Amino acid sequence: MENLQLWDFRFIDFVDVFLVAILLYYIYKLVKGTVAINIFIGILVIYLAWRLTDYLNMYMLYSIFDGFMKVGIIALIVVFQPEIRKFLLMVGSTNLGGKRNLFKNFKFLKNDDSTSTDIDAIINACTKMGASNTGALIVLERNNNLDFLTNTGDEMNILVSQPIIESIFFKNSPLHDGAIIIDNNVVKATRVILPVNNEKNIPERFGLRHRAAIGITEKTDAVALCVSEETGQISYIKNGEFEMFKNTDELREKIKNDLG
Numbered sequence: 001m002e003n004l005q006l007w008d009f010r011f012i013d014f015v016d017v018f019l020v021a022i023l024l025y026y027i028y029k030l031v032k033g034t035v036a037i038n039i040f041i042g043i044l045v046i047y048l049a050w051r052l053t054d055y056l057n058m059y060m061l062y063s064i065f066d067g068f069m070k071v072g073i074i075a076l077i078v079v080f081q082p083e084i085r086k087f088l089l090m091v092g093s094t095n096l097g098g099k100r101n102l103f104k105n106f107k108f109l110k111n112d113d114s115t116s117t118d119i120d121a122i123i124n125a126c127t128k129m130g131a132s133n134t135g136a137l138i139v140l141e142r143n144n145n146l147d148f149l150t151n152t153g154d155e156m157n158i159l160v161s162q163p164i165i166e167s168i169f170f171k172n173s174p175l176h177d178g179a180i181i182i183d184n185n186v187v188k189a190t191r192v193i194l195p196v197n198n199e200k201n202i203p204e205r206f207g208l209r210h211r212a213a214i215g216i217t218e219k220t221d222a223v224a225l226c227v228s229e230e231t232g233q234i235s236y237i238k239n240g241e242f243e244m245f246k247n248t249d250e251l252r253e254k255i256k257n258d259l260g
Contacts, residue, residue, distance in 0.1 A: 125165035135229030141183035144220040153192035
């Protein structure tokens with residue numbers, strides 16, 4: 001017991017614990033609401049079984065689990081490839097030169113239930129555009145910085161409002177092609193070209209807008225709203241999947257929770 005020095009913490013130890021806490025937080029943010037959390041639990045069960053069979057000297061089962069654990073790192077990279085990609089993108093796209101973008105990545109220190117984005121204006125604009133069969137693609141930035149996409153379109157700095165969104169996607173507007181990116185209630189870019197997903201099978205009634213929404217939400221943690229030009233239907237895409245909602249009130253709550 002004399003060798004235990006639980007309270008002998010240096011300043012660097014506190015920094016170490018703080019950085020680990022940040023890392024765990026971002027891992028949680030990446031896997032929350034995805035099937036990755038279930039895969040992680042499955043891996044944990046296999047690990048516990050591996051330790052248990054070793055302790056009980058169950059040699060055959062232990063050899064099976066041991067073989068799996070020896071290639072576990074490779075398996076983790078393959079299974080969690082989308083989450084690892086998002087994490088590396090989040091780290092690599094952080095703008096250390098900008099105070100706002102730097103502290104944006106520490107927004108977990110704030111109230112998670114608050115968001116500065118005018119969600120009502122966005123939903124009302126989508127509803128009105130849907131009624132007139134006006135196509136639209138709106139990307140809402142979260143933790144991953146999407147500045148690497150803004151140079152594919154026109155950089156903007158416009159506060160979000162319903163008339164602004166409707167005017168951007170008006171059929172005769174020069175800005176209506178492509179997507180817009182919104183961050184902290186600011187339209188930061190229009191006519192943005194997004195990566196299109198050509199691998200996932202989606203119903204034929206969904207076109208390039210929906211494929212682009214799937215592509216960007218698979219590669220980053222952004223969420224997207226898509227208004228169909230053919231049907232006027234509003235779609236909400238997150239993690240490369242269509243999120244179902246019954247009405248605009250439920251959609252509003254989903255977006256609020258995801259941006260919070």
